[in-house]
Amino acid sequence: MKKLLYSFLILSSATLFAQQNSSVKFAVANNIIGTVGMFNLRKDIVQSSKAYTTANLPASLKKYSSVFTNGVTEYKIKTGYEGLDRVSLANLNGQNDIPADNPVFIEGYEFTDTNTMIYGDILGKTEVKDHNGKKTLFISASR
Template sequence: MKKLLYSFLLLSSATLFAQQNPSIRFAVANNIIGTVEMFNAKKTIVQSSKVYSSAANLPQTLKKYSFISTQGFTEYKIKNGYEGLDRISLADLNAQYDIPADTPVFIEGYEFTDTNTLVYGDILGKMEAKNYNGKKTLFISTSR
C-alpha cells in the first residue's frame, strides 16, 4: 500500500511541476522569447506588434513557437537602437544550475526542448532546479 501511495504522490507531483500557466502570453522579438506583459512595460522601445490568435495562423518563421501559442502569440518589432535588451540562452541558464546544457527547460509549465532558444532576462522571475522524471531540470516562473 505504501508503494502505491508513494507512486501516486510522485506522479502527481511531477504533473504539478509541469502544469502550464494559462495566464501567460508569450511573445517574440528578433527571435528571442519574452512575454506580452514584458513588452507592455517597455512600450517606448516597441515599433510595432502583430497578434496571432492561434498556432494555425503563425507564419512559417514562427511555427517553431507553436507549442507556446495556446493563449495567442504576439510578434514585436523593436525600434532601431533598442535591440540590446538582456538575453540568455536556455543552455546557459542550465549551466548556471549545473544541469546538462541539452536538458529541456520549463517556463511557466511549457517545455522548451531547444535549449539554444534565447529568452529576455526580464522574463526570468523565479528559477528553481527540481527533480523531474529522475533528472535535474530547470523550472522558470515569470513572476517575481
C-alpha cells in the first residue's frame, strides 16, 4: 500500500512540476518569442497583428506547433523599433551553467530548439530545476 501511495505522490508532483500555464498567450515578432501581454504594453511599436489557431499556422510558425497548442499571435513591429532586447535559449542556459542544448521550459511549455530567440521582456522569473535527471531552466513570464 505504501508503494502505491508513494508512486501516486511522485506521479502527481511530476505532473504539477511541468504544468503548462494556459493563461499565457504566446506571440511572435520577427521570429522571436514573446507574449501577447508584452506587446499589449508596447502598443506604440506594433504595426499590425494577426492571431492564428494551431490548425492554420503559416509555414514560418509550424516549427513551434508543439508549443503553440492554444494558437499564437504574430506581430509586425514598426520600422525602427525592432531593437527590443532578445536572447537565445542556449545563451540563457549558459548563463545558468546548464549545457546549451538542454531544453528550456517557458510557462510549462518545452522548447527543445535552444537556438530559439525570446524577448527579454518575458523573463519574469527563472529557476534551475532537475528534470529527468538534467539541470533544466524554467522561465515564468510573470514577475
